[in-house]
Amino acid sequence: MSMTVSCESSRAPVLCVVGARPNFIKMAPLLDAFASARSPIPFRLVHTGQHYDVAMNEQHFRALELPRPDVSLEVGSASHAVQTAEIMRRFEPVVEVEAAAAVLVVGDVNSTLACALVAAKLGVPVIHVEAGLRSFDRAMPEEINRVLTDQLADLLFTTEEGASANLRREGIDPGRIHFAGNVMIDSVHRCLPRAISAADTLKEVGRSTPRCYGLITLHRPVNVDDRVVLSRLLETLAACAADLPMIWPLHPRTRARIEAAGLMPRLSVSGLHVLPPVDYRRMLGLLAGACVVLTDSGGLQEESTALGVPCLTLREGTERPVTVIEGTNTLVGTDPGAIYRGVAEVRAGRGKRGRLPAGWDGRAAERIAAVLGPWLARQRHREVA
Template sequence: MSNQAIMEAPVAGLGPVICIVGARPNFMKMAPILRAMAAHIPPMPVLLVHTGQHYDKDMNDRLFEDLRLPRPDANLEVGSGTHAIQTAEVMRRFEPVVDAHKPSCVAVVGDVNSTLACALVAVKKGVPVVHIEAGLRSYDRAMPEEINRILTDQISARLYTTERTAEDNLVREGIPPERVCFAGNVMIDSVVFGRANARSATETLRACDINPLVLSHPMGYGVVTLHRPSNVDKPETLRALLGVLAEVAASLPLVFALHPRTRSNIDRFGLEDLVDPARMVLLPPQGYLEMLGLMAGAAMVLTDSGGLQEETTALGVPCLTLRENTERPITVEQGTNLLVGRNRAAILGAVQEILAGRGKRGRLPEFWDGHAAERIAADLYQWLMSSQSGIALKSLAT
C-alpha cells in the first residue's frame, strides 16, 4: 500500500506518523517499520520524509530499491555541511512539513543529525517524538552521535529499545520506565528481509570490474569499512590504520568498501601507496544487498560502524571493531563483536585467532528475530490511540 493510500484512510482521526530518514543507517531501520505500519490492522497513516542528509542520488535510489522503501512524500534536500549548519537547515525545512500535516507523532531512528533536528522541531511544536533505537550509549561525548542520542531520548515521549540494558541507561538519565518499550532491533529485521536477495561477493566484484579471483584465497576474505572522523580525518591515524590493514591483508585478502570521506582523505593525505591492489580491493560505496552479501560470505569484518556490529552478530560473522568503545555492548557480550581499537597488536592478534578458527560466533540477542518492527507498530498504535483518548477526555472535561 502506498503512503498516499494510507493517508487517504486515516484511523479514527489519527494524524499521520511522520517517519524520518536522513542518512544511510536510517533507511535500513525505517524500511521494516513502514512495512509493519502498512500491514497493521488497521493500517497506520504514514508520511515519509527524507531530509537529504545522505544526498548521493544513485545510492539513495539503490537503497530504496533494495529495502523496498516507498518513495518519500517529502525530500528536504539538505545536503552536507557542518553539524550546526546541517542541523539548523533540517529544522528550517522540516518545520513547514509539520505545520502542513498535523502529525500524531514524529518517529525518528538512530543518532544522526536529522534525528535530533526533526525531534527538536516536533517537540517545540507540541508534537510527540518517538525514538526508535533509544538508550544506546558509548559514554564518549566526543562522538557527535552520542550527543544526538542523549538529547533525542530526553525529548522523546515514547522510546523503543534494542536491548534491555538500554532501558537502564534511560532510567539513570531520569526517563520514566513507562515511556520505554523493549521491542528488539529493527536493523535485524532488514537483515532477515534482505538475506534471501543478498548479492554474492563474486557478483559484486564483477559488477565493479574487479577480478573475483581475489576471493580464491583458502582463508577467504575480510570486509573493511572506515568512516568515523576519529579514524579517518587525521593523516597519522589513517596512515597507522592502513598500515595495520596492509599487514592483515598479507594473511587475508581484504575487500574495502570505501566511504567517500575515507576515499577523499586517502587521496588528500597521499596514502595511496599503503593500499596494495593485489591484496586490498577498494570498492565504491555499495548498496545494501551488496554489503549484506559481502559480509555474509566474509571470514571477518573490520569496521568502525555501529550498524555493522549488529549485522555481523545477526549473520554469525566475527567482527573486529576499530574503536575504543561501542554503544552496542550486547554485540560484544552476546554477539560476534570484539573491540580492538587502533591497537596494532590487538588487531593482528584477533585476526590470527579468527583465522585459526577461534573467532567469536556468539548468539542472537533477545528479540533480534526479524519481528521488532511489528512489535513497534502494535505498541505505537495502542499508545497513540490511548493518547488520543486522553486528549478527547481532557477536552470534554474542560
C-alpha cells in the same frame, strides 16, 4: 524542497524521518509493519537529504524496497550546526502542514535530533526507535544526538536491555520505555534471501572471490580525519591483507580523506580489493560471505552478530555492548598488534561466534507497531476529551 501528500487515511499521520543510510535500513521494516498492522498506522516518509550522494541514495532505497519519500527536504552536506539548523528550518513547516500525530525518528544522526527538536517545540509527540544506546563518549556527535533525543522523546523503543537500563538511570519514566528488539536485524532477515553474493559483486569488477576474506568499512572521523591515525590504520590493514585477502567498499568521505592525506598508494597492495560504495543487498552478501569484518560502524557490529561473523571493531568503545557480551564483536581499537592478533585468531579458526541477543529475531518492527497503534489511539482520545 519537494512535497507530495497522499490521502490514504483521515487520521493524522506519523511523520517517519530518514536522513542517512542507517536510517533507511531501520525504517524499511517499520513502514511494512505499520502498513500491515491490524489497524494500519498512517504515515508519511520524510527524507531530510542528510545523505546527499544521490546515486547511493537511490541504490539504498531500491535495495530496501522503501517507498519514495512523501517529503524531501534536500538539505545536503554542511557542518553539524549548519546541517542541524537547516533541517529544523525546513522540517518545521512540514509538521505544521501535515498536522502530524507524532514524529518518529530512528538512530542517532543529525536528522534524528533536528526533527525531534522541532516536534518537541511544536508540542508534537516524539517517538525514538533505537533509544538508550550509549558510548559514554561525548566527543562523538552521535552520542550528543542520542542523549538529547531520548530526553525529548515521549515513547522510546530499545534494542537491548542495557539500553533500557541507561534510560532509567537518566531519569526517563519507565512507562515510556519499551524493549522491542532490533529493527536493523529485521532488515537482515527481510533482505538476506535477496542479497547479492560476494562472487557476483566481485565478478562485476573483474575479480575472483577469495575462499576466505575479511570485509573492511571505515568512516568515523576519529579514524579518518587524523592523518597519523589514518596512516597507521592503512598500514595495518595492508599488512593484514598480505595474510588474509580484504575487500573494502570505500566510503566517499573516507576516500576523500585518504586522497587529501596523500595516502592513496597505500591502497594499491596485494590482497586488498578496494571497491566503490555498494548498496545494502551487496553489502549484506559481502558480509554473509566474510570470515571476519573489520569496521568502525555501529550497524555492522549488529549485523555481523546476527550472521555469526566475527567482528573486530576499530574503536576503543561501543554503544552496542550486547554485541561484545553476547555477540561476535571484539573491540580492538586502532592498535596494530590487537588488529593483527584478531585477524590471526580468525585465520586459525578461533574467531568469536557468540549468540543471538534477545529480540533480534526479525520481528522487532511488529512489536513496535503493536505498541504504537494503541498508544496513538490513546493520544487521540485525550485530545478529543
